[in-house]
Amino acid sequence: MKIAMGPHQLEMDGPFLTALRESNDICGDAEALQARMEEDGYLFIRGFHDRDKVLQARSEILEQLHASGKLAIGSRPEQGLIGPDNKGAFWGGVNTDKPAFLEVVNSPKVMEFFSTFLGGEVSTYDYKWLRAVANGESTGAHYDIVYMGRGTPNLYTLWTPIGDTPVEMGTLAILLGSHQWEHVRRTYGQMDVDRDHTEGWFSNDPLEVIEKYGGRWATSDFQAGDAILFGMFTMHSSTVNVTDHIRISCDTRYQLTSEPIDQRWVGRKPKAHENITNKPLKKITEAKKEWGLA
Numbered sequence: 001m002k003i004a005m006g007p008h009q010l011e012m013d014g015p016f017l018t019a020l021r022e023s024n025d026i027c028g029d030a031e032a033l034q035a036r037m038e039e040d041g042y043l044f045i046r047g048f049h050d051r052d053k054v055l056q057a058r059s060e061i062l063e064q065l066h067a068s069g070k071l072a073i074g075s076r077p078e079q080g081l082i083g084p085d086n087k088g089a090f091w092g093g094v095n096t097d098k099p100a101f102l103e104v105v106n107s108p109k110v111m112e113f114f115s116t117f118l119g120g121e122v123s124t125y126d127y128k129w130l131r132a133v134a135n136g137e138s139t140g141a142h143y144d145i146v147y148m149g150r151g152t153p154n155l156y157t158l159w160t161p162i163g164d165t166p167v168e169m170g171t172l173a174i175l176l177g178s179h180q181w182e183h184v185r186r187t188y189g190q191m192d193v194d195r196d197h198t199e200g201w202f203s204n205d206p207l208e209v210i211e212k213y214g215g216r217w218a219t220s221d222f223q224a225g226d227a228i229l230f231g232m233f234t235m236h237s238s239t240v241n242v243t244d245h246i247r248i249s250c251d252t253r254y255q256l257t258s259e260p261i262d263q264r265w266v267g268r269k270p271k272a273h274e275n276i277t278n279k280p281l282k283k284i285t286e287a288k289k290e291w292g293l294a
Contacts, residue, residue, distance in 0.1 A: 048110075
C-alpha cells in the first residue's frame with residue numbers, strides 16, 4: 001500500500017514507513033506509560049475517547065462546515081464530502097460554539113488519564129487547534145516546542161481525529177527516534193517562532209529528514225475514539241489527504257498545573273502568536289545552516 005507523504009509515495013511496512021505501536025496493554029500503568037513514552041516518544045491508544053461523543057462532535061462540526069458552504073453541493077453533512085472549492089477550515093481558539101467537541105477534549109476521562117500519567121493535577125490549554133483538512137493538504141515535519149515553549153517542556157500534545165480516519169485521509173505520523181536527536185533538540189528545539197520570526201516546520205520533505213538523521217515514519221488508520229499523545233520534542237507530520245472526504249482533527253495540550261504555562265494559549269481570549277504575520281518569516285533552510293543542520 002502506497003501512502004502519500006509530502007512529495008513522495010511511501011510503501012507501508014517499507015524502509016521509510018511502518019505502523020504505530022499501540023499502548024492499550026499498559027493503559028492502567030503510569031510507570032509503564034512513562035517508560036513507553038521515553039522509549040517511543042509517543043503513546044497510541046485505541047478507544048481513548050468515548051466513540052459516541054467523538055461522533056457527536058463530528059456531526060456538530062460538519063453542520064457548521066455545511067452552513068459555511070465547505071461541503072459538496074447537494075450532499076448530506078454527515079457524508080463529509082469536500083466542496084467544489086476544496087477548502088478546509090481552521091478554528092483556533094476556545095471554540096465555545098462547539099460544546100460537543102469540548103466535551104471530548106476536556107472530558108473527565110481525558111483529564112484523569114493525564115493526571116495519572118503525569119502524577120498530579122493537570123491543566124489543558126484553553127486554545128484548541130481544530131482543523132478540517134481538504135484534499136491535497138498535509139502538515140510538514142516539526143517539533144511542537146517551537147510554537148509553545150514558554151512554559152514547561154513537560155507538555156503533551158493529544159492528536160484526536162474527529163471520526164474514522166484511514167491513512168489516505170491524512171493521519172498523524174511520528175518520526176521514530178526523533179525525540180532523542182540531541183543536536184536538533186539543542187538548536188531547532190530551542191527556537192521560538194514568535195521571538196525568532198522563523199518558519200516553524202523543520203521540513204516539507206519526510207525523506208530529507210530520514211536521510212540526514214535516520215529514523216522511520218510511523219502512522220496507522222484511526223477510528224473515532226482513537227488518539228495519540230506525544231511530547232514537545234517528537235518530530236511529527238501527517239500523510240496527505242488524497243480522498244474527497246474532509247478530515248477533521250484537533251490538537252490539544254496538557255500539563256501539570258504546578259508547572260509554568262505558556263500564557264499565549266490560556267485564558268478566555270488567548271493572544272496566540274505575536275506579530276508572526278507582520279513581515280515575511282525567516283526561512284527554515286537559512287536557520288538550519290546557522291545551526292549546523294543543513
